[in-house]
Amino acid sequence: MVENEKNPRQLAGQETGRTTEQDTAAKLEAQLPPLELLSDLADLYKMFGDSTRLQILSALRIQELCVGDLADLLKMSASAISHQLRTLRAQNLVTYRRDGKMSYYSLADEHVEIIIDMGLQHIQEE
Numbered sequence: 001m002v003e004n005e006k007n008p009r010q011l012a013g014q015e016t017g018r019t020t021e022q023d024t025a026a027k028l029e030a031q032l033p034p035l036e037l038l039s040d041l042a043d044l045y046k047m048f049g050d051s052t053r054l055q056i057l058s059a060l061r062i063q064e065l066c067v068g069d070l071a072d073l074l075k076m077s078a079s080a081i082s083h084q085l086r087t088l089r090a091q092n093l094v095t096y097r098r099d100g101k102m103s104y105y106s107l108a109d110e111h112v113e114i115i116i117d118m119g120l121q122h123i124q125e126e
Contacts, residue, residue, distance in 0.1 A: 053084050056094075057112060060107050093112050
């Protein structure tokens with residue numbers, strides 16, 4: 001290329017004082033969710049990275065259950081189930097209601113079911 005000739009990319013960068021790559025990066029950055037929100041999303045997805053929690057969530061998709069029922073179903077101790085339920089509650093994935101001394105757990109909302117359904121659909125694609 002002749003020294004005085006500039007390619008269109010260089011000319012575009014000269015007009016704004018920035019290169020095209022910088023412009024593209026700035027436009028993309030403006031559209032990305034904030035880092036704090038992405039960090040919260042990563043924490044949410046971590047909840048789905050444990051097969052025991054997924055078994056609990058799958059069972060609660062069918063009906064609400066108490067800790068004892070979940071423990072029997074999953075052949076685990078009530079203490080282990082309670083620990084997982086505390087973790088799921090902390091992420092607002094499950095909720096519970098009291099009936100006397102018993103607590104019955106269910107999915108917090110339809111979004112939890114949608115996340116599970118979409119994941120299952122994705123892994124079953126051919």
